[in-house]
């Protein structure tokens with residue numbers, strides 16, 4: 001017979017919980033943090049960089065050492081990075097994990113947002129999960145269900161490549177309420193996943209995420225780049241090299257094969273960021289040329305990696321030249337000729353209704369004559 005204390009000690013040793021397993025009993029701390037979330041205390045945008053403690057993943061350790069499950073069969077622990085800092089592959093901007101301490105990162109964590117980075121090409125994917133991390137990662141490794149873009153990447157673009165795992169944000173509790181999946185928490189988790197997807201720019205063709213389904217209809221036809229928050233000018237960057245690439249007047253890189261060759265000369269870790277920066281320094285007409293040329297090259301000699309760069313270049317071009325239809329329609333055309341007339345006396349306001357070109361012209365003539373008369377000694381009084 002297993003006593004309650006024995007059961008608890010087993011749990012803290014990290015017994016593998018199946019997704020269907022009943023959620024562990026809540027501690028008072030968990031109840032409190034869940035309450036905080038429903039009150040909207042934990043606001044992601046405000047909480048960036050904040051590290052609130054949470055006990056959801058297991059017993060807290062007093063030391064700052066990283067935890068490992070010490071299981072020789074665990075495929076997640078070797079790839080799990082025990083670091084709170086991470087950066088976006090596309091922008092190079094640095095961020096810190098939210099609501100978690102370094103010693104709380106372990107392979108059985110539940111109810112959190114994570115980041116996968118392909119160890120071959122550095123492309124990124126943001127995900128959320130309620131089930132323990134190692135179970136979720138097994139689903140990714142099997143690559144049979146889930147995001148098709150990510151599956152395609154690990155089977156066709158970087159076949160068999162491994163990925164690193166990082167925790168971006170821990171949400172309060174384990175995601176269960178009264179033994180059932182908490183719907184409110186699920187909604188919140190999706191919101192936070194969407195926040196990180198946009199912040200780190202992981203939606204295809206920038207990363208491996210699909211466009212989120214709950215987006216309003218208006219933005220469905222937008223280029224993906226238009227969904228991302230603009231970059232802060234003074235954000236922390238991975239590299240301090242901020243010199244813009246000087247592009248000659250006759251830009252040889254507008255030819256796709258040259259552009260591709262130039263891109264491949266950069267280390268894989270910064271390649272996507274360099275692509276974005278390079279295009280930032282291009283004239284729009286050169287990017288347009290590059291997009292057309294890339295399609296021709298792709299038709300001649302297709303490969304998955306090239307297809308990714310072509311999609312990325314095209315979306316950057318569409319984002320740069322994008323104009324919202326609604327805003328366009330709302331903009332009124334300026335009239336060709338404008339005339340400002342300020343009527344201040346009662347007599348002149350009666351003219352208001354009679355305004356036409358001829359009246360206006362005769363009025364101007366009249367005023368001119370009047371002014372001339374006024375300059376005569378008879379009127380100066």
Ligand SMILES: [Zn+2]
Pocket residue numbers: 068069070071074075076077107134
């Ligand atoms: Zn493990």
Ligand SMILES: [Zn+2]
Pocket residue numbers: 118119120121122123153157158161
């Ligand atoms: Zn890859």
